[in-house]
Structures are given as structure tokens and as C-alpha cells.
Amino acid sequence: MSVLILLRGLPGAGKSTLATILSENKWPVFSVDSYFTDPVTNKYDFQFEKNHLAYKQCQDNTEQAMSSAIEKIFIDNTFTLEWEMEPYFKLASKYTYQVFVVTVENRHKSKNTHNISEEQLKKMAEKYKVILL
Template sequence: MESLFLSESPSKTLLLLRGIPGSGKTTFAKQISNSNGAPIFSIDSYFENEKGEYQFDYTKNHLAYKECESKTKDALEKGIPFVIVDNTFTLDWEMKPYEDLAKTFGYLCFVITVENRHGGKNVHQIPEEQIEKMKAKFKVVL
């Protein structure tokens, strides 16, 4: 596991961080990126304005997913050695395009499910009712 976080690792790595809002995915992604310089791609960044304020628009959600996937593909095409994708990935099939990209470009693909064991709250004001729906459909594949 230690070599997973080292930038000089001989293998190219795509790390998918998944979990419900408030679980700490973004914080964890930033900690890894700070240690190895890995780019982080997330649908959340699509909804941030130039001031860094989050302004979600459900009607553009599909565009955010496509942009995140496209940016990830660009990074893998360039051969960036370690790439992080920080999304909820509540459904298994949502990770499939990224797994396919990893295979296409010769990357190891790791999935880490980030659990909220620290009592974190989502910073995007997602209603608790919506988070409960996400929890209900969240599946972990072992």
C-alpha cells in the first residue's frame, strides 16, 4: 500500500475515491496530491465559480460527469503517473468508464471507499434526504 502514494512508483496509477458527500474524499485526495503532485478530477469542480464557490445545477450534472471523464482521459493520455478522481461513485457502473480508461492507457486502477468515521459534514448543502438515498443505493464490491 505504501508504494501507492509514492510518485516514483514504477506503475501508472488511477485512484478512484468514492463515498457519500461529507465522507472526506476531497480532503483525502488533497492530502495525497500534496505528497505526490497528482492531479485531482471531480465533478464538484465543474460547479465551482471563479471564486471557488459551489453552485450546483442538477440540469448540468451530466455535463460535469463528461468533463471529469474527459479531463481524466487527457491526463492518462499524457502518461501522468498518478491521477486521482474524487466522485461519489455510488453505483458500481459509474466507475466503469474510468476502469476502461485505465486499461486502455496501461494504468493500475485502485478504488478506495472513503467512510465518514470522523463526523464530517458535506460542504455542498446537499439535503440529508438526498444523502440517505445515496447511502441506500451505495454498493461496495469486494
Template sequence: MSESPSNVLVVMRGCPGSGKSTLAQAIAANHPRSVVLSTDDYFVDPHTHEYDFDPSLLGQAHQWNQSRALDALQRQVPLVIIDNTHTQKWEARPYVQLALQFNYAVEIKEPQTEWWLRRDVDQMARKNSHGVSVEAIARMLERWESDFEIDAILKSRRPAPAPRPAQPRSGPSPGYTATVSVPKRLAAFSQPRRPKLPASSAVPV
């Protein structure tokens, strides 16, 4: 009979300003041997500690955070907390797969603040520390998935990107239209100010 996992990976969920990160830090404060890992950390300058989000680097940022999670699990850190929004199941799948691979129990946690429970986007926009707008938070809630069980997460897949509308081009062929292909997520960490990790530690999404 296999033993129950003694180590735990916590998958946080919640929009910016919901109280998600506050809850993550509170959980970690009660467990000295814990680590909180957020993709947002990738956009914090290590020297000035200023947050500078660049959406073109989001794919690299997620792989960087997944690699940090892999490192923590390999070191058997007893409590690993993934502090991302996780609006959809496929976003949590790499972390859940790693947790099961290293025999970690998985827990899903959301904040229980009154403004999050009533989905008050105005309050969340005022409270979040990164200046995320009401409109951006509303878009996150539009794609929010409630069926966030472990089995469903493992079966989830990243949705295909929506096709971009064709736009007419000026030139000798007035009827010609062009479509823009969406570039694949880069696996390399090209951001020089962030610590580089071995390529072998990257976790595919």
C-alpha cells in the first residue's frame, strides 16, 4: 500500500485584486518551509523591485515559473504555492502533473473576500497592485471555469487561439488580404535580467 503524500502543492485561483496573493502569503507564513511562486515575479526588476509587465514575454514567464516549481518539487519543499490567476484548467495542468509526478498532494484554493465572492470588478481594480483595469478583470471572469477538479485539470487542453480577422493590404492587388499567424511560445529564457535556468528543466504546456 502506497503512503499518502506528505508534501502539498497549492494551486491558487483568483483575479487580480481578489485577495489571492494575500491568502497565499498568509498560508506560507504558517509554514516556515514553504515557497510561493508567481509568474508575475518574472516581471519584477530584481534591482528596483518595480513591476514592468510585457505581454510578449508571458509565455517565457510561465515556463520560467514552471521551472521554479520543478526545482522546488525536486528539492522536496514541503509546501509549494503557485500564486497565479488560473482562470482556466489548462493553465494549472503543468503544475498538477508535476505535483503528481513527485507524489505531492494537490489543493485548490480561492480567496474568500466579500468582493471576490460577489465578483466586484470595480473593487478588484482598486485593490490590485499591478494596475489591472476593470475591463481586463472582466475579461478574466468571462473565461473563468468553475469545474476545477484534479481529473478535469489533467484532461484539459489549451484552447486553440482565435483566428485573427483578415485585414486588407494596400498595393497593386486590392482584393488581397493577409492573415497574421500567432507565433509559438518560446522555450528559451531570453530575458537577460532574469536568472537563466537549464533548458532541460523547462516544462511544456
């Protein structure tokens, strides 16, 4: 069985850390944040005007992994809005991957590493919805 695991939650919740643990360093982990992170220095430099390119790169990396029949793929993004997950649901359908959406909560009181203000985090939390089917 091929699976796509979407890890969603607010900044600082631990999505990237959990994705790394679950991937066991043998399954790919893709993230919008990767686009803004220097692979050498690991410095994060978000640029809003390039955000659409980051989303595209994450989706393209996911599709490439699926077309290569990678058994498990992890995506760690905030996914606070439903439309952010839709492209992954479509890819999963196209390549017959089962999708799991995992919500990660900041129960460990960690700070986000992207310097997002408390005010912005509250706005993101207000938009965040859990879908009940």
C-alpha cells in the first residue's frame, strides 16, 4: 500500500520534527518551508512574493515521488485552509495513494522558528478547521 501522510498544524507545532521521526530517514519529507531554507546554512528566509513557487515545488516533488512509486511520502505544511490540501488529494487519487491527514498540536510549548507573531498565529488558528466527514 502506498501512503501520503499530510502533517498539518500551526507554526511551532512540531510538524517538521514529527515528519523527520516518522520518515525514519528513508522516506521523503516535502515542505513549502524547504523552498525558503538554505540547504547549507539551514537559514530560513521567507519571501511572500515567492510563496506560490514554494507551493508548486512541494507539489512537483510529491508528484515526482509518486510517479516513482515511493511507498511512503510525508508532507509537512500548515494546511490551515482546505484548498492547500486539495492538490495532494488529487495527486493521491491519480497515483492511487491512500491519504492520512495528521494534525500536530503544540502541546510542548515550543516557539515557531519562523518569527511569526502571536497575532498572526491567532489569525491562522481562527481559520484552521478540522473536517468531519
